[in-house]
Amino acid sequence: MTAGKATVLLEHHLKQLKLPAVLREYGKLAQVCQAEQADYQTYLLRLVEQELLERELRAKERRVKAAGFPVLKTLSSFDFNAQPSINQLLVRELMRGEYIDKRENVLLIGNSGTGKTHLATALAFQACSQGLRVRFTTVTSLVTRLLEQRELRQLERFHKQLEHLHLLVLDELGYVPCSKAGAELLFEVVSRAYERCSLIITTNLPFEAWTEVLGSERLTGALLDRLTHRVHILEANGTSYRLAESRQRLKRSLPKQP
Ligand code: ADP
Ligand code: MG
Numbered sequence: 001m002t003a004g005k006a007t008v009l010l011e012h013h014l015k016q017l018k019l020p021a022v023l024r025e026y027g028k029l030a031q032v033c034q035a036e037q038a039d040y041q042t043y044l045l046r047l048v049e050q051e052l053l054e055r056e057l058r059a060k061e062r063r064v065k066a067a068g069f070p071v072l073k074t075l076s077s078f079d080f081n082a083q084p085s086i087n088q089l090l091v092r093e094l095m096r097g098e099y100i101d102k103r104e105n106v107l108l109i110g111n112s113g114t115g116k117t118h119l120a121t122a123l124a125f126q127a128c129s130q131g132l133r134v135r136f137t138t139v140t141s142l143v144t145r146l147l148e149q150r151e152l153r154q155l156e157r158f159h160k161q162l163e164h165l166h167l168l169v170l171d172e173l174g175y176v177p178c179s180k181a182g183a184e185l186l187f188e189v190v191s192r193a194y195e196r197c198s199l200i201i202t203t204n205l206p207f208e209a210w211t212e213v214l215g216s217e218r219l220t221g222a223l224l225d226r227l228t229h230r231v232h233i234l235e236a237n238g239t240s241y242r243l244a245e246s247r248q249r250l251k252r253s254l255p256k257q258p
Contacts, residue, residue, distance in 0.1 A: 021051040060129060067134040073121040082244065083115050085237045094123055094232060097130050100166055100198045104230040108202040113240025116202040117171055123200060124169050132166035139173045139186065139201075146185035155185075159192055167198045174205035174213050183214040187223050194226040201227065 001009075014023040026047060033043040064072070075095060080088045094106060106123065108116040124134045137145075149158040162168060168189075178186060193199050205213065211220045 019051050021054045022047050025050050059131075063128040063131075063133060064125065067124060067128055067136050069121055069125065069136050070117075071121070072125060073118045074125060075119075075122040078115060078118055078122060079241075082241055083236055083238045085110075085235060086115065086119070087234055090232060090234060091119060091123075095126050097127055097132070099232060100127060100130075100132060102230065103195050103198055104232060105198055105227055106200040106232045106234065107227070108200070108234045108236070109206065110204065110236030110238075111240065112204055113242045114236035114238055115241055116236060119234065120169050120171060120200045120202050124167055127167045133164060134167045134169070135162070135165050136169040136171065138171045139178075140176050142170060142189065143178055143182040143186055146189070147182060150181075150185065159188070162189060163192060163196055165197050167200065168193060169200045169202075171202050173201055173203040174209070177213050178215065180215055183216065183219055186214070187219050190223050190226055194229070199227065 010026075011023060014020075014026075029043060029046055029050075032038075033046070038046075075091070080086060080091075099106065106120075108120055110116055121136065124136055127134050146155065146158070149155045170189075190199065203210075207224060210224065211217050214220045214223065
């Protein structure tokens with residue numbers, strides 16, 4: 001076989017086998033390995049490693065996209081000094097992800113602007129990096145979706161999709177009160193997640209006020225019972241980061257007093 005024909009065939013097979021990194025790198029790497037006098041096995045190993053690395057990266061990108069984060073936030077941009085009430089040690093421990101292996105939940109409680117969504121996103125993004133299936137949603141949009149799916153008689157299918165996740169983030173419980181049907185559907189999600197997948201819930205409400213949002217005392221009790229059976233609680237009782245930032249900006253823009 002001529003060298004030209006072998007190249008054409010090789011590249012065709014690599015495309016069919018869906019090995020884009022091998023296809024792109026095999027020529028360059030052959031030169032590098034030749035210069036280094038590396039053996040065939042090392043050459044092949046490096047090629048395969050490159051393919052694996054890129055495959056993992058693409059899978060992570062798909063998981064992040066499927067998670068539906070409103071804005072991507074990581075822990076590196078979180079300033080713990082600005083929010084000293086947050087238990088930094090616990091956040092760092094949670095970043096290791098063992099709570100998901102143990103199907104434990106995380107509750108982030110605090111006023112608006114204290115970084116709850118930021119931290120929930122950082123934790124969930126980390127879970128994506130660890131190869132886990134994640135979904136991020138606000139409580140309001142989840143409830144809307146549940147009502148829609150029920151209308152379409154697709155509720156069971158939707159629940160099955162949720163059960164397939166390792167981690168479900170429910171952002172902003174308490175901003176909008178749920179209807180009776182909405183609260184019941186939300187309860188079913190929490191109930192089915194119990195011991196199957198982890199939940200991260202962010203809320204501006206202390207436990208005593210949850211009944212106001214969910215409507216029924218009995219349902220709230222049952223929901224809290226499941227949710228808090230194995231839970232890590234992160235409380236932020238500081239002031240709003242946004243507010244502090246805009247105050248700073250305002251201060252800088254005002255002319256100095258003589
Ligand atoms: P919450 O969900 O508690 O209302 P967010 O997480 O949405 O608050 O925070 C509001 C904004 O302030 C976001 O842009 C977030 O990234 C930023 N923010 C909040 N707290 C911090 C912090 N401690 N360090 C850095 N950025 C923060
Ligand atoms: Mg928020």
